[in-house]
Amino acid sequence: MLHLSDAEKTALLSIVAVLIVTSPMDSVLNVASYAENLTFVQGIISQDTTWTLSGSPYAITGNVTISNGTTLTIEPGVEIKFDGNFSMLINGSLYAVGTNDKWITFTSNNLTPRAGDWNTIKFATAENESFILGNCIVEYAENGVTIQNSGKAIIKNSSIINNYSSGIHVIGESNVIIKGNTIKLNNNGISSTGKVSSGIKVLNNIIDSNYNGIHLYASSVGISQIKNITISDNTFSSNENGIKFHVYPITWGKINNVTISRNTINSNKNGIYFYIWGGFGYFAINLIYDTLISENTVYSNEKYGIYLNCSGPWLGTIYRVSISDNKIMSNGIGVHLFANTHRPDIEFDVVISNNTVSANVDKGIYVFGGALREPEEGIRTNMTHNSISYNAYGAFYEDDTDNIAHFNDIYNNTYGVYVSNGATVNATHNYWGDPTGPYHEVLNTNGKGNPVNGDESDLVLKPFLTSATVNKLPIAVLEVNETVATTNQTITFDASKSSDDSRINSYFFDFGDDTNSGWITQPVTVHAYTSPGIYTASLKVLDDLGLESNNTAFVTVKVQPTLVVFIDVDPEAVQSGENSTITIRVTDKLNSVSNANVTLFSDKGGVFSPKTEKTNSTGYIVSMFTAPTVTENTVVTISAIATKTEYQNGQGQIEVNVLPKDATIGINFTWVLAAIVVAIILIVLIFKVRMRKTVTQREHNN
Numbered sequence: 001m002l003h004l005s006d007a008e009k010t011a012l013l014s015i016v017a018v019l020i021v022t023s024p025m026d027s028v029l030n031v032a033s034y035a036e037n038l039t040f041v042q043g044i045i046s047q048d049t050t051w052t053l054s055g056s057p058y059a060i061t062g063n064v065t066i067s068n069g070t071t072l073t074i075e076p077g078v079e080i081k082f083d084g085n086f087s088m089l090i091n092g093s094l095y096a097v098g099t100n101d102k103w104i105t106f107t108s109n110n111l112t113p114r115a116g117d118w119n120t121i122k123f124a125t126a127e128n129e130s131f132i133l134g135n136c137i138v139e140y141a142e143n144g145v146t147i148q149n150s151g152k153a154i155i156k157n158s159s160i161i162n163n164y165s166s167g168i169h170v171i172g173e174s175n176v177i178i179k180g181n182t183i184k185l186n187n188n189g190i191s192s193t194g195k196v197s198s199g200i201k202v203l204n205n206i207i208d209s210n211y212n213g214i215h216l217y218a219s220s221v222g223i224s225q226i227k228n229i230t231i232s233d234n235t236f237s238s239n240e241n242g243i244k245f246h247v248y249p250i251t252w253g254k255i256n257n258v259t260i261s262r263n264t265i266n267s268n269k270n271g272i273y274f275y276i277w278g279g280f281g282y283f284a285i286n287l288i289y290d291t292l293i294s295e296n297t298v299y300s301n302e303k304y305g306i307y308l309n310c311s312g313p314w315l316g317t318i319y320r321v322s323i324s325d326n327k328i329m330s331n332g333i334g335v336h337l338f339a340n341t342h343r344p345d346i347e348f349d350v351v352i353s354n355n356t357v358s359a360n361v362d363k364g365i366y367v368f369g370g371a372l373r374e375p376e377e378g379i380r381t382n383m384t385h386n387s388i389s390y391n392a393y394g395a396f397y398e399d400d401t402d403n404i405a406h407f408n409d410i411y412n413n414t415y416g417v418y419v420s421n422g423a424t425v426n427a428t429h430n431y432w433g434d435p436t437g438p439y440h441e442v443l444n445t446n447g448k449g450n451p452v453n454g455d456e457s458d459l460v461l462k463p464f465l466t467s468a469t470v471n472k473l474p475i476a477v478l479e480v481n482e483t484v485a486t487t488n489q490t491i492t493f494d495a496s497k498s499s500d501d502s503r504i505n506s507y508f509f510d511f512g513d514d515t516n517s518g519w520i521t522q523p524v525t526v527h528a529y530t531s532p533g534i535y536t537a538s539l540k541v542l543d544d545l546g547l548e549s550n551n552t553a554f555v556t557v558k559v560q561p562t563l564v565v566f567i568d569v570d571p572e573a574v575q576s577g578e579n580s581t582i583t584i585r586v587t588d589k590l591n592s593v594s595n596a597n598v599t600l601f602s603d604k605g606g607v608f609s610p611k612t613e614k615t616n617s618t619g620y621i622v623s624m625f626t627a628p629t630v631t632e633n634t635v636v637t638i639s640a641i642a643t644k645t646e647y648q649n650g651q652g653q654i655e656v657n658v659l660p661k662d663a664t665i666g667i668n669f670t671w672v673l674a675a676i677v678v679a680i681i682l683i684v685l686i687f688k689v690r691m692r693k694t695v696t697q698r699e700h701n702n
Contacts, residue, residue: 042086046070053077053102059109060084060118066092068125076135077102081109082118085142091125098135103159108140115140115186116164122146123153127175133158143169144186147176150199156180166191167210170200179203188215189239195220198228205234213239213268217246219278224249225256232261242268242301247276253286255310261294271301271331274308276316286316288339297327298334299546305331305360308350309338311370318379319343321350329546334360334391339379340370348382348404357388358471358547364391364413369400369423378423383408387471388416390547394450397423405430409468410438416450417459424458431468437461471545474500478509478539478553486562486648488528496523498541498549506542511535512557529559561588563596563642563650569625573657576629580656582608584621586642592619596644603637604628604658615642627658634658 039055042062050073051058057079063086066072070092074080076099080088088094098104108117120143123131131153137160138144144163147153148171157180160167167186168178172194178201183189189210190202197216207213213236218224224247236242242265247253253276265271272293276286288310298305305328310316318339328334334357337350357364365388369378378400387409388394394413397403398420405425410416411433419425432438432449438461439447452459477497485491495507509517511527512535519542529535539553566585574580586596596615600608605628613621625638635655642650 038081045072049073051075051078051080057081060086060088063087063089065089066094068092068129071095074104076104079105079107081107082141083109085117085119087119088121090121090123090131091129093125093129094121094123094131094133096133096136100135103135103137105137106139106141106144107137110140113140115162116142118142120144120146120169122148123151124148125151127151130154132156137161138167139163143167145169146171147174148172150175153177154179158182160189161185163187169193170197172196174199177201177203178205180205182206182208183213184208184210186210188212190214192216192218192226194218195222195224197226200228201230202234203230203232207234207236207239207242209238211240212244213242215241215244215246217248218253219248221250223252223254224278225252225254227254227257229258231263232259234263236263236265236271237267239268241270241273244270244273245275247286248278249276249284249286250278251284253278255288256290258291259294260296261292263296265296265298265305266300269302270307271298271305272296272307273304274310276310284314286310288318289320291321293321293323293326295325297546299327299329299331301331303332304336305329305334307333307336309336311338311340315341316370317341317343317349319346319349322353323350323355324353325355327356327546328358328360328364329356330359330361330548332361333363333366335365336363336368337366337379337381338368338370342378342380342400342402347380349379350381352381352383353385355386356471356545357386357391357394358545359390361392363393363396364388365395366393366398367396367400367403367423368398387545389413389471390473390550393418395425396420397425399423407465409470410450411468411470412473413450415452417452417454419454419458422458425454426460427452428460428463429465431465431470433470435466437464437466471543471547472501473547473550474498474504474541474543476539476541476549476551476553478537478555480537480555480557483556484558484560485529487530487532487559489559490526490528491557492524492526493537493539493555494524495539495541495553498523498539498553500541500543503544504541505544505546508540508542510538510540512537529557532559532561534558560646560648562648563587563593563644564589565598565640565642565650565652567638567640567652567654569638569654569656572655573659574627575659576627576661578627580625580627582623582625582638582640582654584615584623584640584642584652586615586619586650588647593642593644593647594619596642596647598640598642600625601639601641602628603639604630604634606636606658625656627656629661630658631660633660 038059040059044065046067048071053075060082068091074096096104117140129151134156136158139162141163143165144160144167146169153176155178160183163186166188167183168190170192189207197218216226218226226245310318316339367381381403383405385407389412392414394410394416396418401424403425405427406429408430434448437444437447438449438452479494481492506519508519535557537555541549564587568583570581586593594617598621599612607626609624640652
């Protein structure tokens with residue numbers, strides 16, 4: 001058996017402690033998780049219960065059910081960890097409201113959590129129960145929150161992220177308010193399924209970087225319907241679809257009583273996307289009606305800004321739909337409407353009014369009547385008081401009749417209005433970009449405004465307006481404070497001289513090194529380049545109507561490496577007139593630099609041989625320094641300045657001690673003598689200690 005002294009035991013324990021602290025992180029975390037004071041929960045809760053902060057964290061080790069008539073209250077700051085694919089089923093009521101500094105967290109108990117680790121928090125009960133979730137984090141579930149009833153549900157001021165299927169999933173008809181949340185990195189931010197999807201209000205949320213921001217889906221053998229939906233004051237960005245409604249019916253499909261207002265919808269593949277297709281038999285009818293799309297800013301969506309498609313094997317109708325007061329800019333197609341049937345008891349199916357429709361890559365507004373019906377049966381639109389500019393086609397009508405377009409400003413499009421496949425439009429009383437009216441190769445050959453096609457039977461033009469308020473595109477101007485700089489030097493990029501006929505709202509700086517500023521509201525920003533090179537930076541700007549500059553401003557910045565000078569001297573102290581060897585190496589911080597010009601300077605005289613020299617292939621030069629004549633101890637500062645084309649100059653310095661002739665250099669014998677005395681004293685003391693130990697040992701042995 002090994003016997004250890006107390007001191008040895010203490011040392012061994014210290015070593016073990018060090019090994020524990022420095023062991024791999026996974027082992028430390030495993031120990032911590034087992035040591036955590038968890039409250040384990042599963043099964044049925046049948047009386048009012050509070051999960052307290054003192055009992056947190058709570059580990060869900062099986063499905064938890066809140067019985068009907070029972071309320072579960074969760075205190076601020078509580079953490080709920082699901083230890084598997086389990087759910088919280090709320091058949092009663094849930095009150096889980098954190099505070100700004102104490103959020104409630106619903107998460108996975110895995111050390112490396114992933115989306116789908118646990119199932120859902122499901123509210124499925126009678127109308128008299130309630131579900132309130134506020135200042136909560138819901139993450140790593142299959143569906144973060146599931147609503148399957150018409151009881152009052154509120155989800156507010158929460159972060160709902162990294163859930164596998166949906167952040168919030170609604171089944172069937174509901175009564176849910178989703179307000180003030182951040183919903184991101186889910187497959188669907190908000191989704192629904194069922195025969196009917198209704199009763200959803202989505203207000204003032206940030207819905208970002210999901211596959212679908214909102215995806216409401218209805219399908220059934222009978223009537224499939226999405227209705228009574230309000231989506232207002234939200235931001236949708238970087239989703240595949242910002243807002244997607246999809247109905248796939250067997251007989252009738254409907255989207256109705258929908259309001260989409262005051263949202264910002266940008267940088268998605270599709271902004272607002274409504275799609276009904278399906279149905280079998282003569283009586284299959286699809287309808288989009290009683291819908292308002294108003295006061296939204298819809299821009300920079302790759303394919304469609306606003307897309308409404310109501311079609312199918314038989315009849316598809318869009319009616320009592322208003323698209324008004326929106327800014328629809330820089331999308332692939334601004335507005336796309338497709339329905340093959342006009343509702344005969346209504347003069348116009350869709351009213352498009354007071355919108356700014358600008359800078360869309362293809363069509364500003366596209367109205368398509370559908371090839372399945374006769375042209376006179378297609379959708380009818382009333383387009384009035386819109387500003388339509390800088391699109392490839394301002395308005396494109398295909399296979400639909402009896403449209404009107406009055407009192408619009410249609411200018412600076414490749415085509416102002418284009419009619420195709422039997423479409424007809426009364427386009428009188430519009431301004432076409434010039435008092436002479438639109439250019440038509442037959443009807444108005446002197447017109448200097450936007451070109452149009454057709455003839456007097458399918459496109460009526462006169463009379464036209466001779467003046468309007470025309471929004472000019474902004475002009476981007478970019479300046480920098482340095483056009484030649486060094487690596488990691490801060491450079492100021494200034495767009496303040498950019499101009500517009502009204503005002504510029506946003507600036508986009510591309511620095512030319514695969515980085516950019518994104519759209520920012522300030523005209524001045526800074527950037528530093530980390531590598532040498534010649535960079536072409538560029539600037540685009542947006543005006544107050546969201547129109548992008550028709551020019552891109554460029555500036556070139558040359559970024560040069562800086563020469564770094566290392567200098568050494570041997571010896572560091574000499575007498576007047578004696579020599580020291582100066583060795584200099586020049587690099588660019590990483591590599592030696594050859595053929596760099598190096599010039600040597602002294603602040604108190606002396607002679608260099610050579611004074612100026614080029615570095616050799618390894619970046620070195622050697623020079624002999626002859627010290628100046630001095631009458632007292634003098635510190636001489638030697639400087640070496642390196643220059644080379646395509647490099648920023650570099651400088652190094654070193655000091656040389658110059659002593660008068662015949663002065664003693666080197667050893668200070670006073671200190672040497674003192675050191676010898678101290679050494680002798682130490683030797684004597686050590687000898688005495690050892691002798692005393694020897695005597696003591698002998699006495700002990702005798």
